[in-house]
Every structure is written in structure tokens, then in C-alpha cells.
Amino acid sequence: MTDMRVAVLGTGYVGLSTGICLAEIGHNVICIDIDERKINKLKERKSPIYEPGLEELLIKNSSTGRLTFTTSHPYALNHADIIIIAVGTPQSDNGRADLSFLEQAAKDLAEHIIRDSIVVVKSTVPVGTNEYLKQLLLGQLKNKVEIKMVSNPEFLRQGSAIQDTLKADRIIIGSDDAGASEKIQEMYRPLNVPFLLTDVRSAEMIKYASNAFLATKISFINGIANLCEAVGADVEDVANGMGYDKRIGSAFLKAGIGYGGSCFPKDVKALLHTSREKGVPFSLLEETIAINDHQQELLVGKAQKRLGELKGKKIAMLGLSFKPETDDMREAPSIKIARALTAAEAKVAAYDPVASGNARKVIGEIITYVDSALEAAKGADALFIVTEWEEFRQLEFEALLDVMKQRIIFDGRNCLDEAALQECGPIEYYPVGRPAVILRRDD
Template sequence: MNLLVIGTGYVGSTTAMVFAELGWKVTGLDVDAHKINQLGQGILHFYEPGLEELIRKHIQSGQMKFTTDKDKAIQENDIIFICVGTPSLPDGSADLRFVKEVAEEIGQKMNGYKLVVTKSTVPVGTQELIASWIKAAQEQQYPFDAASNPEFLREGKAVEDALNPDRIIIGTPSERAANQLKALYHSFICPVVVTSPRTAEFIKYASNAFLATKISYINELARLCDKLNVNVKEVASGIGLDPRIGPSFLQAGIGYGGSCFPKDVSALILTAKHNNIELSVLEKVMQVNQTQHSYLTDKARERLGSFSDKKIAILGLAFKPDTDDIREAPSLRIIESLLDERAQLTLYDPVAVLPNDVKYASVAVCMEVEEALQDADAVFLCTEWPTIRSIDWSKMKQVMARGNVFDGRNLLNAQHMKALGYYYQSIGSND
């Protein structure tokens, strides 16, 4: 079977790689000619460990190619995956305009039966909308099926997750479509759940919302741990040993970010409101996350008195390690907060960069950790990069003007840092 993947961002590029790795012929389609040209040369336009090498491998083998030719791509492939973005609108709902555009183009250009599969994260009921958009756009009434097949990829671990899935969710009422999708994934050994499209779409949102809930839960507990002189790391370790809970997503810090959790939690809450249901737990999850960064900046303000004219280093920009994604990154909230109080900032991240349209007059971007820490009054640790975790803090004590460390990811050992002479403040684990 020949497959078309529309959208070559994080989800689309990974999806194309997976199917090429499974032995299928894959075409990646995008409207961005520069991006397609780069991908055609095996150059990935974002950072994801291991993905670029596999894409280059399959381009060279002929299993994968990239194009901007919509007509030819749609007509030559019978199975089409929609992997375009669904960003948040101002009210928190998912913006489906790119999904709608793709569905209409498929309807206009199709020349026979097509199986149209949505990988993009979309609200419950979107598969029905896609089917209606395709049908309305058809100039000739060709048969088609529309299915939901959500992805469950962690940024920074996408290759591992894509090649070793813990489950495959297929949402379709069509036996033909279900059999085709099961055939695509036949090499994988994991549970395959065939359900309704609405259920498949809901599973994706519910999964991300639950993981976000675990993060906000442990972050809120961390605040209480600080008051009770209890180490939140040990609490998380202890409760994580319960197999009903598990250790994942129980690392206290300055909150979650990225392209999934913030927008998916928001979209699910809005979907509930539109159906006269209150998801009060998720509303609290979102509230805790939106305020978690200020919990640390408040502690820093207590120590420093004022941020005005203080030189403060920010180590880590990406919302998590092994990615260059800064969307909704807690570091950005901290940067904005410090700048509002007229701090002078230095910034270091080994991979992530500020977007071209974001210019801060009081932020100096540094290429090395030591450069960022030079003469700093304080440092905020915002991403748990290995390079940040392994800093020689005994050496940096001579580099910084004042030894104030505010650890937003609980990376370091409090006793060790205090023994070196630092004022050290983390989140829920300062003993």
C-alpha cells in the first residue's frame, strides 16, 4: 500500500518515518516548499533525537519522498493521513481550519476510493465533520472512509514511542477501513483497539489530560511539602511504587508545557462546557499549572528583595529536554515575569532558541553555561538537560556574583549545593 502523510511537522514526519520503517511506500506532503526541500535532503526542521537519521535512511532507500504537489499526491495514494496542526483559538478550543482545508482538498482531488485517517489531535466529533467536508467538496461522488488513529508520542522520545507503541487506537465504523489500518500496523506487537471515531478522539484527549493531572497533582503536593519539611521526591518515589499509580509524570517542578498538554486540557474543558458538563478537576489542573512558575519566582523575590537591575541567568528554554519545542514552556513565563520587574537576563539552552519574532532587549543569549552564569546574582534552572544537570557547581561558585540557585526542575542535591555555599531553593525538596 502507498501512503500519503499530509503535514510534515512533528507528528507528520514521525508518522511518515514509522510507515517507511514498516516497509510501506510513503509520501510526505506540505505547502511549505522550503520545508519540503529540506526534508528531501534529509534535513529535519525541528529537533527530535534519532528521527532525522531514519528519515535520511528511507529517502536514500526510496521508501520515502516529499512533495508540494497536492493533486498528484492525493490521486496516487489510497490511504491518506491528516497530520496538520490544530492550535488553540483564543477561547481555548481547537482550531480546525487546517484540517478542514485538507479535507476539502482531498474531496476535490480524489480520483477513487480513499481511506482518510486523522492523526492530528482533534475534538470529539471531528471525524464526522471531516467526512462531511470531503463529501461536500467532491465534484464526483467517489467512495471513501474517514477514520481516527490518534498518536501517543512523547516529544524527545518520538522514535522510541513510534516504533514501540503501547497501543494502537483505530476509530472507524467501517470494517474495510479497520482491516486496512490493522494491516498497516501488523508488525507491531501491542493491543489494537477498534472503536468508534468519537471514542478514539476522546481517548487521545483523556490520555493527555490524565498525565497533565498527575503533574499538577504532584506540583500542588510539593507546595505543601515545603511547608511540612517533607521531600516531594521521596513522596513521589513512594507513591510511584504502587502499580496503580506508577512513577511517570510525578516529577515536581515549574509545570508542564509543550504543544499537547496545555491545549488538549483546555480543549477538553471547553468541550465539556459546550455540553453543560463541568470538569472541575481539569480546571484545577490548568490553574495549578498556570501558577506553578510563580511559586518559584515568589521564593526568589523573597530572597533577592527585588529583581530590578539584578542579573539573572536562565538555564533551559525548552519545555522538556531532548526537544527544541518552547511552546507554552514554563521558562517563558519566568522570563516574562522577571522582565516585567526589569531584571537583566542571560539565557542558555543547548538546542532550543527564541523565535525570530521574539526580541527581548534585556535578554542576552549565551552559547555556554559559564557565559550565562558570569556575574549572575541568581540562576533559574528551567529544563532538565543533562548538560545542566552535570554543571560543575564548585567552579561556578567563583563565576557567579552571588550564589542563589532556584531549581525549577529539582535537578540538584540540596545538601551538596548548600555545602558548596549556595542559597538553594527547589520545589518541595530542600532538605
């Protein structure tokens, strides 16, 4: 295999992870972004996003010259055989995917492409988008060149994007051109990952179907968790028992306060929008969304039940990002929780190892941001575990409980060690879908 020349449009989680990993396996990669500040930071070999392992590979491959960054489309496209589009497709108000960034990327390509190219769409897009983009490109091309389209959806998890790229479960390649499909297989061949070759529309659907199924699995186990609390069962035992069944599997059977992030919420809603648009009922997706919306409010409801009126109460929130090992706040449960608590006139002190800066931009100053879990817990009437950072599992909870006004913990991620907590003396511990642990001073 010869080294390929690849241009990547977009330096978000997907684009940056993809570009860096393609450079890591030997290709020459130029990443393009219109955000000059972001590109300047990348040129300084500093990552604009928090993602474990990413900055190390950024430095390594920038040093070898295999990875470069630019805001110039002509410069990047003049040196590329393969062009990967990895721009955002955020959710519109009606649930449909917003394709405006993708359309602008296509217009930029049409303006500057001067050689025959394979255009790979890695962005998550509704079925039929690749065909639409091709027509958009062909209709606006400034030069007489041949364009071949490939749908190549990503399946990255934030917090493990590098490993998910280098050790992927599978690579989906959707194309109606055998030559283009073979070229993309050649690009990825060093990864030694299974390929699935499909038509373009099936590749587009695979991405949505995968994410919608995983989101549904999360909502299902959360529905079971709520039922477990009502009947006195333990959802973790139930999930373990289910997971041993090979037809079900244990992944995504972790009860808690629901899913968030940049993918599951918008992808489920986008697929539901498509089903409605095509007149195909899909009530299962509606219920997946409804359960998740309810689950994100679960801790507030538990606190109100235990503490009564929350006005004037202090709540410590540990975790703000939608999941650990990322600073991403998109659709994070902490947003809804913070707003519900402050609407009830509670005082909130929040700590997150990396996401406080981004949280300020989303939640604003309605809550107080502090620099440690201990500071958040001082004088608190209750403590919420919102994100399951490993740091929180390792906390000295005896010291934490000693500074709280009331020794009450609501664990939204079932991530704390019950046995260790019970050794801390009097405590009330409320997990999700499991019996509460209540040790009073006279017990």
C-alpha cells in the same frame, strides 16, 4: 503484508515522525506540506525540527526511495491508498481547538482525490470532528470516489517521538467501517503493538482524556510539592512512596514548574471547553490549569522572597524549551518566567542547547541569549534551572558558582545532585517541594 502506499498531510512533529516510521517498517510514504521551504529542506535530507533519531531515519529511508516529499497534492494522492492527516489543531482564544488547518486539508483532499481512499485523522480533534470532516469532504468531492474515515490519535512525546511510534503502548483505531479498521491494523502490524478498536467518537475522546489525566497528575504532584515545602516534607520521597502503589504508578509524578508544550495545555483547555459547551461541570480540569499557571511563576516568587526587589539583579536561566531533547517553545514555562523577570526589571541571560533560535521568535530580545551555561552565570545574582537538559546535570558547578555574584540556585526541575552541590562550598540551593540546602561560608 504487502507494502502500502501512504500519503501524510503535514510535516510537523506528528506528521514527520509518522511518515518516517511508516517508511521504516516498509511502506511507501509521500509526505505533503504547503511550506515549500520545509519540503525543500526535507528533500535535502535535513530535518526542519530537532528530534533525536529523526534525521538519521530520514536519510536512511529517503535513500531507499521509500520516503519522498512534495508540495503537490495531486502527485501524492494519486499514489496513495491511505491518507493520514497530521496537521496542527492549535488553541483558539476561547480554548476550543482551531480546526482551520484541518478544514483546509479536507478541502485539498476533496479537490484532488481520484481513487477510493481511507482517510486517517491523526490530529488531535474534538469529539465529532471526524464526522464533520467526512461531510465536508463528501460535500466538496470533485470525483466520484468512496471515502472511509478512521480516527487514529497519536501519543507521541517530543524528544522521544521515534521510539514512541516504533514502540507504542497501544494503537487506537476508531472507525465505523470494519474493512477500513482492518486495513489500518495491517499498516501498523509490523510494529507488533496492541490494538484497541473503538467507535470514532470514543477514539477522539481517548486522546483528550489521556492527556488531561497526565496533566492533572502533574498538577496534583505540584500541589503536593507546595504543601511539602510548607510542612517540611520531601516531595520526592512522597512521590516515590505513591509510585510504588500499582494503582497510581510513578510516571508523571515529578514535581517542578509545570507542564508546557504543544499538547497538554491546549488539550486540557479544549476538553474543558467541550465540557462547558455540553453543560457538564468539570472543575477538576479548571484546577489543573490554575495550579499549572501558578507553578510556572514559582521560581520568580522564590527569587523575590530571597533577593527582595529584582530590579537590576541578574538572573541566569538555563533552559528555554518546554522539555529537554526538543527545540519546541510552545507554552514553555520559560516564556512566563522571562516576561515576569523582565517586568520586575531584572536582567536575564539565558542558555539552551538547541532552542535559543526559536525562543527569540517567542520571547524576543527582552532577554540576552548566550552560548554557554558559564557565560549565563557570569555575575548572576541567581541561577534558574528551567529545563532539565542532561547537559545541565553534568555541569562543573564549582566553576559555575565561582563566576556568580551570589551563589544561589533555584532548581525548577529538581534535576541537580544535592550532594555534589554541597561539595562546591558555600551555596544556597532551592529545589521544588524539598528542603533548601543553605551552606554559608562559616558553616
